[in-house]
Amino acid sequence: MENExxxxxxxxAEARVGxxxxxxxxILVNIFIWLVWYFTTAPYYDGFPWAAFVTLGWGIGIVTNYIQVYVNDGVDVTEKExxxxxxxxxx
Structure with missing residues (x-):
């Protein structure tokens, strides 16, 4: 029981570290992507920034991962029920 x-x-702990x-x-990759966008495209382009697609798309994955690790907390819903x-x- 204790080992379980x-x-x-x-x-x-592994999931939270992950x-x-x-x-x-x-965060680091998105800072880099936004800097690339800013220094290459921003001064010449007035539309929607392409870097936002990366941030939003990957952000959905981050939120999903957060919910899986911290909200659901590894408890099986069927087991709970x-x-x-x-x-x-x-x-």
């Missing part, structure tokens, strides 16, 4: 808890905590690395990469039903039956 340790395994779950280890996987949760998210932080993903977020850091996202099973426990809820099991507790009702005991009453």
């Amino acid at each position: 808890k340790d395994d779950k905590l280890w996987k949760k 998210f932080k690395k993903h977020l850091t990469t996202y 099973y426990e809820k039903l099991k507790n009702r039956e005991r009453r």
